[in-house]
Amino acid sequence: MAANKIHAIYTDDDLLLQAVKQVRAEEYQISEVYTPFPVHGLDEAMGLAPTRLAITSFLYGLVGLAVAVWMMNYMMIVDWPQNIGGKPSFSFHQNMPAFIPIMFEMTVFFAGHLMVITFYMRSRLWPFKQAENPDLRTTDDHFLMEVDVENHDIDKLAEFLYNTGASEISLVKTEEAH
Amino acid sequence: MSSHYEAPIREPLVLGEKSYHDVSVEIGAPILGRANKSWWIVFTISLVAFLWGLGCIIYTVSTGIGVWGLNKTIGWAWDITNFVWWVGIGHAGTLISAVLLLFRQKWRMAVNRSAEAMTIFAVVQAGLFPIIHMGRPWLAYWVLPIPNQFGSLWVNFNSPLLWDVFAISTYLSISLVFWWTGLLPDFAMIRDRATKPFQKKIYSILSFGWTGRAKDWQRFEEVELVLAGLATPLVLSVHTIVSFDFATSVVPGWHSTIYPPYFVAGAVFSGFAMVQTLLIIMRKVLHLEDYITVLHIDYMNQIILVTGGIVSVAYITEYFMGWYTGMPYENYVYLSFGAATGPYWWAFWALIICNMVVPLTLWIRKYRRNIIWTFVVSIIINIGMWFERFDIIVIDLSKDRLTSSWTLFQPTFVDIGTFMGTIGFFFVLFLLYARTFPVISQATLKGILKSSGEGYKRLRAEHGDDVSHVQQLDQGDFGPAANISHKRFDNSFAYSRNPVATNPSVPSEQVRQGKIAQLLANIGVFDAKIETQDDLQRINGVGPVLEQKLHQIGIFTYTQISRMTDVDYELLKEIISEFPGSPQQDDWAGQALILKNEK
Numbered sequence: 001m002a003a004n005k006i007h008a009i010y011t012d013d014d015l016l017l018q019a020v021k022q023v024r025a026e027e028y029q030i031s032e033v034y035t036p037f038p039v040h041g042l043d044e045a046m047g048l049a050p051t052r053l054a055i056t057s058f059l060y061g062l063v064g065l066a067v068a069v070w071m072m073n074y075m076m077i078v079d080w081p082q083n084i085g086g087k088p089s090f091s092f093h094q095n096m097p098a099f100i101p102i103m104f105e106m107t108v109f110f111a112g113h114l115m116v117i118t119f120y121m122r123s124r125l126w127p128f129k130q131a132e133n134p135d136l137r138t139t140d141d142h143f144l145m146e147v148d149v150e151n152h153d154i155d156k157l158a159e160f161l162y163n164t165g166a167s168e169i170s171l172v173k174t175e176e177a178h
Numbered sequence: 179m180s181s182h183y184e185a186p187i188r189e190p191l192v193l194g195e196k197s198y199h200d201v202s203v204e205i206g207a208p209i210l211g212r213a214n215k216s217w218w219i220v221f222t223i224s225l226v227a228f229l230w231g232l233g234c235i236i237y238t239v240s241t242g243i244g245v246w247g248l249n250k251t252i253g254w255a256w257d258i259t260n261f262v263w264w265v266g267i268g269h270a271g272t273l274i275s276a277v278l279l280l281f282r283q284k285w286r287m288a289v290n291r292s293a294e295a296m297t298i299f300a301v302v303q304a305g306l307f308p309i310i311h312m313g314r315p316w317l318a319y320w321v322l323p324i325p326n327q328f329g330s331l332w333v334n335f336n337s338p339l340l341w342d343v344f345a346i347s348t349y350l351s352i353s354l355v356f357w358w359t360g361l362l363p364d365f366a367m368i369r370d371r372a373t374k375p376f377q378k379k380i381y382s383i384l385s386f387g388w389t390g391r392a393k394d395w396q397r398f399e400e401v402e403l404v405l406a407g408l409a410t411p412l413v414l415s416v417h418t419i420v421s422f423d424f425a426t427s428v429v430p431g432w433h434s435t436i437y438p439p440y441f442v443a444g445a446v447f448s449g450f451a452m453v454q455t456l457l458i459i460m461r462k463v464l465h466l467e468d469y470i471t472v473l474h475i476d477y478m479n480q481i482i483l484v485t486g487g488i489v490s491v492a493y494i495t496e497y498f499m500g501w502y503t504g505m506p507y508e509n510y511v512y513l514s515f516g517a518a519t520g521p522y523w524w525a526f527w528a529l530i531i532c533n534m535v536v537p538l539t540l541w542i543r544k545y546r547r548n549i550i551w552t553f554v555v556s557i558i559i560n561i562g563m564w565f566e567r568f569d570i571i572v573i574d575l576s577k578d579r580l581t582s583s584w585t586l587f588q589p590t591f592v593d594i595g596t597f598m599g600t601i602g603f604f605f606v607l608f609l610l611y612a613r614t615f616p617v618i619s620q621a622t623l624k625g626i627l628k629s630s631g632e633g634y635k636r637l638r639a640e641h642g643d644d645v646s647h648v649q650q651l652d653q654g655d656f657g658p659a660a661n662i663s664h665k666r667f668d669n670s671f672a673y674s675r676n677p678v679a680t681n682p683s684v685p686s687e688q689v690r691q692g693k694i695a696q697l698l699a700n701i702g703v704f705d706a707k708i709e710t711q712d713d714l715q716r717i718n719g720v721g722p723v724l725e726q727k728l729h730q731i732g733i734f735t736y737t738q739i740s741r742m743t744d745v746d747y748e749l750l751k752e753i754i755s756e757f758p759g760s761p762q763q764d765d766w767a768g769q770a771l772i773l774k775n776e777k
Binding site for chain 1: 181197198199202323330331332333334335336338340341344345348351352355356359362363366367369370371382383384385386387388389390391392393394395396397398399400401403404405408409411412415419422621622623624625628646647648649
């Protein structure tokens, strides 16, 4: 089955948000929305699940903290204990206060970088990745809503989308899966 | 009440009646256009300074740090002064992007990009000094905890200097990804607006294939927020740790418990001063006065005022404590009667005047909003903050515990040259940035346009808060332009949006002739007897087909096109069906004017 889609272009964020709500109320399936800037409330209106990146960041931070503790304990206490300025390093808890700055830095380092890498991987962003926005104007001032045609009447759907305020509508025929 | 409501008492953050498209055009303009002469002049000067500094660094490394003015008493001087100065400057960017994001300050969006760029470039300069100071910079990797040939002799995790290594590299790398993540949508905008293939290719790589899906934006906003939450304690930790370099020592004047908060405040103080210096020039050169307004400058001056106040209180506290201990030795620390009247009196008073006295003028609103005065103050603060670090390091060291070893510091040309070189390097990086990067985070700025833009504010003032904020666009069709190849577009729907055009009672040819007459009345009629026709294809955006169509209308010369305004472009689009490209965007009139003058 060819998964045909309709691309409806809007020229305003308020109009788009309203249209998204109307389209969903009519139980049409919105497969994607491309916007030039974050439109507040769009994810809720589209029914997107909240992102869990903040949780991953917290977990990565814990990993960073654990690595820092393990690293400094191994290097300063276990592997090569030294007497630095009369402050011998033979037990972790007595040396711990001096380790706090690096524990903190490592926590932030892991939490920040691994979260960003996760974001890039999940959203498929990396150098030499080809952009996939169907219309070049969607990074400037146009808003594109991609609606699955499924087995709806195309003319009725198009008419309906015009009434929601779309300024341009095009039918996109996707080739058979190969 | 509209969701875009903002208290009318708040001044607009974006001046002029801007649409989303205007924002893209005006922020993309410096990148897509050509560099002007003044850019090249400043760039050349910076490059010469940088090369001179590079020469000094090579001389230092090949000969040894004996070429600096250091002596037995003063073992740290300009190098560490410059290091702390640059790190301090590198604090404003993250403060603007992180702390102000957490506080939901909308004005940050016009300045955060450049402030973050400045941060990264300043931290790069700062990082140079400890590496040069090592004497053998090729062994710089010894500061990392890696197994080595000495039976795995590890680095000392008790040392503040090692904390510095971790703090500054974490800060630099986190600032970099924060900056770059924010840049992705803006690079994507440039990518999609660029017409030259090479430019398009470059921005396509830089933008990591950003497409602006709703889910991506949701993640983007979450990532920005979490990074801000991480960067806020990080930025405070960095200068705290830098201050530990001094505070954990036993040198009087350095061994001070108020150093961490005082250093952080001082860093923000100097960082904002540098942001002011750069942005006041940049807004003028790149014509961004509508985005970086006097209001932004006022807000930044208020932060300078607060942090400057904290620094002043710290100075007074230090002075008081030095006196209150009653120890004669404390009379020689950098904030004391001894310092004010001793051989370094000039450095002491430079500090007091530049950092405590001059910024007080910013209490007056008129001065806070005076761009020239703000610029002068920002330069003075930069100088003052350099003296603060110089005073802390050199004055405190110059009179040590052994009277016989009291001495002064004399910088050599290498000290001065290296410092000038880093300033040159900093400006080289910043100038390249200003030419190639979107200097304002236009995507997030568009998000506040309806609440804080002047045009929309006026709309609400005139028509009430419930007025529709929907922007009316009437643009020519660009045709099926897409980043996906092999994709078929079927424009099978013939719904018309413009009932006038299809009104059968008016013959469309008659309307068309009327429009042509109107257009020619605006731009002038071509007279073949006295004029010769020009090669219109030299105008970027005009191809052979379009040239033919222009000839059919009666447009033959650059002179005619150079007279075109937005009204004429619209007429032209209505006359020529399926008009390709955008004359506004390509600035036909401007191009034609240049070509006309070249003749």
